[in-house]
Amino acid sequence: MSSQPNITLHTYFRSSCSARVRMALYWKGLAFTPVYIHLLKDDQFSEPYVALNPSKAVPTITFSPNENDTQSEPVTFVLTQSMAILEYLEEKFPAPEYPSLFPTNLEDRARVRQLSHIVACDIQPLTNLKMLKQVKKFAQEAGKDPETAGPEWQKRNLAEGLRAFEAVVSKTAGKYSVGDIVTMADFCLVPTIDGAVRFGVDMSEFETIGRVWRALEEVEAVQKGGWRTQGDTPEEFRC
Ligand SMILES: N[C@@H](CCC(=O)N[C@@H](CS)C(=O)NCC(=O)O)C(=O)O
Incomplete structure (x- = not known):
């Protein structure tokens, strides 16, 4: 190396x-x-x-x-x-x-991509910062409170996306999202859960995601790459 x-x-x-x-x-x-x-x-x-x-x-x-x-x-x-x-x-x-x-089996590799794309193609584009700014702007123009409409939008779309993820992962998971090895799908999932928790999604709805999430919290790469441990993480969010 x-x-x-x-x-x-x-x-x-x-x-x-x-x-x-x-x-x-x-x-x-x-x-x-x-x-x-x-x-x-x-x-x-x-x-x-x-x-x-x-x-x-x-x-x-x-x-x-x-x-x-x-x-x-x-x-x-x-x-x-x-x-x-x-x-x-x-x-x-x-x-x-x-x-x-990725796992070695071809179908498992395809499942990893399927789950990853639920996050990267379906959930994230709807819930990123530039979308949130536009939702708040449209809410304001419609005479609604942008500070309520923005978080509601995030919560709804994160929950909806995680429901799709749960439906698939409940059939593919072992210890992690696809079988018993850590994959790209897990690295896509964890930050999405962080966002969902931040916007108040009730995570008890997601049984398999919850189990996989607890296993992933023990993985060093997840801990080191997470949002609370970065050089630019503000002091109040560090743990
Ligand atoms: N499809 C892009 C999306 C990148 C993206 O939206 N990044 C967000 C942070 S997760 C961002 O930089 N947003 C800036 C903004 O919305 O102004 C990727 O996967 O890299």
Whole structure:
């Protein structure tokens, strides 16, 4: 692992998309340097950052060859989109040298992607910061209280998405979301649960998710990549 490229991750402590990638990096034992993008201070809209990530969002990951690496392209590789990053990490740093993000069985791998995409394609786009800002704006224009409408929107969409996840995971789970090994689906799930708890979703509805969640809380990569333990986590949220 000595020829590991230098990895930089543009991240925000409370970003679920960043958390997926942080957990995967820790899972694979890949060292990285965080660059903090404060989403509430609009760092994602700064000109240099948008040049890196035209979607004006985190995460963005960059890889540059380290001084011992004679095999890699001598250029920095910049990648955005958390799911593309996770798939790239799996292919660039494969098993058995690095812990995998996927099971070996083809159908199980497809299930991991199915569950991951419930989070990444169905839940997260409806509940991200830019959507929340628009929901609040529309609520205000309709004469409603934006501070009530915004959290209600988040809660409803997180609960609805987790219901779909629960329906699938109740058939695929062992100790973790798909069987007994930790996968990409678990790293997508945990930050979504954090969001659901934050917006008051009643988690007792989700029996399998709850069981998997308790098992995942013991996993070091989940602890290290979680929102409460980052360099940019404000003091009041640390534990
Ligand atoms: N599909 C993108 C979504 C990225 C995304 O929406 N990131 C959120 C944080 S989880 C963000 O940076 N939002 C900034 C904003 O809404 O202004 C990915 O998976 O990387």
